[in-house]
Amino acid sequence: MGAREPARPRLGVFKFASCDGCQLTLLDCEDELLALAARVDVTHFLEASSAVGTGPYDLSLVEGSVTTAEDAERIRSVRAASRRLVTIGACATAGGVQALRNFADVEEFREVVYARPEYVETLATSTPIAAHVPVDLELQGCPIDRGQLLEVITAYLAGRRPDVPRHSVCFACKRRGIPCVTVTRGTPCLGPVTHAGCGALCPAYGRGCYGCFGPSASVNLPAMIPLLRSDGMSDEDVLRLLRTFNAAKFAALEDGGASAEAPS
Structure with missing residues (x-):
């Protein structure tokens, strides 16, 4: 019998409170996405597939902020199942536009926006993922840059530190x-x-x-x-x-x- 091919790295992509724009940046990679799919096992990515895989994940990409108690619990589960966790986009790295609630009365917002606010359960603040679990890298942007995202993924596949500029x-x-x-x-x-x-x-x-x-x-x-x-x-x-x-x-x-x- 021939030698068994080594298992491909497992990639998970997760969404919290966000607009999905950063996940769409990954899907917009087009030709690069095909090459990437040949190198990794995309185990969990609901924006692209209804198939729900379980961990552990070699690399997890997390979009969105934590805005509910359920979010806070779920991100701890994602972190526990992830060898490396990278947050992508302004929501995941800074709380996003929804963090404007942090400077106002969230109860007033809820009363104005929703017809039946009593059915809406939310936290008083919108917080980045790093406020709840350790994060290996934050990839900033609204949305993120496609080139930077590909650099992060390929760098981790190659076992090196991603080269993402830190200048202004x-x-x-x-x-x-x-x-x-x-x-x-x-x-x-x-x-x-x-x-x-x-x-x-x-x-x-x-x-x-x-x-x-x-x-x-x-x-x-x-x-x-x-x-x-x-x-x-x-x-x-x-x-x-x-x-x-x-x-x-x-x-x-x-x-x-x-x-x-x-x-x-």
Whole structure:
């Protein structure tokens, strides 16, 4: 008898509170997805297949934030069954847009949005996966970048550390030869404090960065916020700009030392 082929690494993809956009990024890999499917056993991925596999998983990709008590329990089960766990997207890494509830009264939201709010069970906050279980890598973005996702998966298959840039969007603008929209147009831009990964998409079209990829590795909000004000933004405008896709992460940075300069 011939030698048995070695078992392929098992991949699990899981969804929590999110819009599914980051899972769709994986499906949008198209040609690369075919090559990937030949290298891994996609054991659990409900966005792509109704087949429900069980762990253990060599690599788990988790999209979405924790917004219910059931979510908090389920992510612990996923972590226990996963050799490596990578969170993908702003919801999983920062609580997402739904983390705006963290700065308001969730009961008021529930009363306004739902016709029968008594049937809706939810936590008062939306929190990232890392607030509940250890995470091996956070892949930021809203949605994530397809190239970065493929790098993470192939790196773990090859047994090496993924090479994901930690610099800011400003570096991407320089590399692409994009003029600084703040200097040339006076346009407010979060590029100096935002993680690279989008390819400087908005500045390439003359728009300021909205912070879709969350804070970069080195962030100086006490210096950034006065610059935004000097570009004509009110305190309310600055607050709204910071509290969008990655509201909780930027707020944590404010609490960690920028609160004196942040609008109240």
